[in-house]
Amino acid sequence: MADSANAKPIRTALSGEDGIDLAIIELFFFAYRDFTSDPDLILAKYGFGRAHHRVLYFVNRKPGLTVAELLDVLKITKQSLARVLKQLIDSGHVTQVQGPRDRRQRELYPTARGRTLALALARPQSRRIRAALESSTSTEREGIERFLKAMVNPELRAQIDNLPGNMPGEDHGKQ
Amino acid sequence: MADSANAKPIRTALSGEDGIDLAIIELFFFAYRDFTSDPDLILAKYGFGRAHHRVLYFVNRKPGLTVAELLDVLKITKQSLARVLKQLIDSGHVTQVQGPRDRRQRELYPTARGRTLALALARPQSRRIRAALESSTSTEREGIERFLKAMVNPELRAQIDNLPGNMPGEDHGKQ
DNA sequence: AATTTATGTCAGCCATGTTGACATATTTTT
DNA sequence: AAAAATATGTCAACATGGCTGACATAAATT
Numbered sequence: 001m002a003d004s005a006n007a008k009p010i011r012t013a014l015s016g017e018d019g020i021d022l023a024i025i026e027l028f029f030f031a032y033r034d035f036t037s038d039p040d041l042i043l044a045k046y047g048f049g050r051a052h053h054r055v056l057y058f059v060n061r062k063p064g065l066t067v068a069e070l071l072d073v074l075k076i077t078k079q080s081l082a083r084v085l086k087q088l089i090d091s092g093h094v095t096q097v098q099g100p101r102d103r104r105q106r107e108l109y110p111t112a113r114g115r116t117l118a119l120a121l122a123r124p125q126s127r128r129i130r131a132a133l134e135s136s137t138s139t140e141r142e143g144i145e146r147f148l149k150a151m152v153n154p155e156l157r158a159q160i161d162n163l164p165g166n167m168p169g170e171d172h173g174k175q
Numbered sequence: 176m177a178d179s180a181n182a183k184p185i186r187t188a189l190s191g192e193d194g195i196d197l198a199i200i201e202l203f204f205f206a207y208r209d210f211t212s213d214p215d216l217i218l219a220k221y222g223f224g225r226a227h228h229r230v231l232y233f234v235n236r237k238p239g240l241t242v243a244e245l246l247d248v249l250k251i252t253k254q255s256l257a258r259v260l261k262q263l264i265d266s267g268h269v270t271q272v273q274g275p276r277d278r279r280q281r282e283l284y285p286t287a288r289g290r291t292l293a294l295a296l297a298r299p300q301s302r303r304i305r306a307a308l309e310s311s312t313s314t315e316r317e318g319i320e321r322f323l324k325a326m327v328n329p330e331l332r333a334q335i336d337n338l339p340g341n342m343p344g345e346d347h348g349k350q
Numbered sequence: 351a352a353t354t355t356a357t358g359t360c361a362g363c364c365a366t367g368t369t370g371a372c373a374t375a376t377t378t379t380t
Numbered sequence: 381a382a383a384a385a386t387a388t389g390t391c392a393a394c395a396t397g398g399c400t401g402a403c404a405t406a407a408a409t410t
Contacts, residue, residue: 007270009284013339014235014293020301022236023320023341029229030335031326032207033250051397054204060189061197067357075208080398082358095182104356104407109184118189126195132325136318143315144322145198150307151206160205164188166198224365242388255367257389279376279387 038124046091046117051076051084053121056110059094060118061163064107066099073159093117213299221266221292226259228296231285234269235293236338239282241274248334268292 016022039053046052058065058073067085071078085108088094093114099105110118133141149157160166191197214228221227233248234240242260246253260283263269268289274280285293308316324332335341 007267007286009238009270009272009282010235010287010290011238011284013238014285014290014297015340018294018297020294020297021304022297022301022338024304024323025297025300026232026236026335026338027320027323027327028207028210030331031323032203034328034331035203035326037328049396057201060185061201063184063186063188068355076397077399078357079359079400083397092182095184097184099356102356102408104405106357107184109186110189111182112185115185115189119193119195122189122193122195122197122200125200126197128326129196129199132322134325136322140315140318140322143311143318145202147307147311147315147319148199148202148206150309151210151303152202153209153212156205156209160201163197163201165190166201226366243386251366252368253388254369254390258366274387277377277387279374281388 035125035128038128039121042117042121042124048087049084051080052088055081055084055088056093056114056118056121059088059108060110060115063109064097066105066107068105070108088114210300210303213303214296217292217296217299223262224259226255227263230256230259230263231268231289231293231296234263234283235285235290238284239272241280241282243280245283263289 014020014022036050040050043049043053054074055070058070062069065073067078067081071081074081085094089096091113092111095109095111095114097107097109099107133144136144149160152160189195189197211225215225218224218228229249230245233245237244240248242253242256246256249256260269264271266288267286270284270286270289271281272284274282308319311319324335327335
């Protein structure tokens with residue numbers, strides 16, 4: 001029924017009484033939106049989008065990963081990846097090396113240019129995080145990290161731990 | 176230069192030494208991805224996407240908001256909004272009411288059906304949050320909320336505070 | 351030798367963002 | 381009252397980045 005018969009407007013606001021954690025739902029929405037807006041400005045100068053950012057990020061984070069591994073992290077199809085990967089290779093940000101054991105594989109590495117761009121993209125995000133944590137104790141930081149990690153599907157947490165410097169329970173003594 | 180001359184692969188992984196907070200950057204990425212995946216499954220049954228979700232969410236969160244206000248929260252163009260809004264109206268999830276003072280305005284309200292769907296979409300997200308906060312103290316929760324809020328651009332924090340039940344510094348005693 | 355696997359590629363579709371132009375009704379200003 | 385500004389709607393065209401399906405190639409495995 002798409003008629004307007006029972007389309008009476010509800011005038012009461014949805015709010016926490018329904019046992020729903022609206023506060024964190026919308027904080028997460030706004031926080032993530034602004035978090036991604038920093039790199040977007042830089043990417044636009046190169047004609048790149050967020051898809052390029054994600055590829056560049058993980059290639060820098062785990063140099064030498066294969067196309068299959070990257071697809072697994074990004075959870076997109078190879079056809080989607082192919083488009084942006086081609087552009088990153090053509091622009092000299094990423095380079096491919098034939099797999100040493102299995103020569104069907106293509107190991108993906110950043111070039112110097114790709115490393116520079118990855119750092120430039122991460123910098124404002126890191127700055128935003130540092131500012132947001134400014135008044136936090138290291139205990140609070142741990143609580144935040146634990147929360148974010150617990151928000152990830154358990155099966156996928158392994159992907160995070162597999163990245164260099166992310167051994168489970170490891171201490172991150174930044175700033 | 177798009178040639179492969181200076182395309183030497185960099186084999187060292189990008190890691191925290193550069194003073195960059197990679198840990199939280201990637202936790203945020205993975206956490207948000209899985210956070211949004213819950214509602215996506217439900218939306219698919221209706222032929223809706225995330226764009227519909229966002230509209231439905233804010234219309235429920237602030238019933239009676241005008242088109243202009245909604246555009247301001249979502250930061251998209253009216254043409255983008257028009258498409259999804261039309262579908263939500265046609266499917267009887269949202270209804271428009273002529274503004275009482277200014278009759279040019281269209282106040283947007285959820286219908287009963289729209290409220291039901293909004294709740295169904297929020298439920299799994301809230302469940303995920305509750306599970307992630309399971310072992311957290313209320314102090315830690317405060318730390319997490321403060322962090323997320325500090326991640327939002329200062330100019331935009333007003334939008335959050337303007338939503339019902341989000342007076343600055345208010346206590347959220349959920350669960 | 352046959353099959354499976356890793357990757358690449360072509361073609362087309364869909365969702366959701368964009369810009370620009372223009373129409374309409376209503377309110378505000380002059 | 382007339383003119384200008386405002387809120388909204390709509391048309392058309394385009395870009396990005398997802399998707400599916402089909403097929404090609406080279407290399408590894410059986």
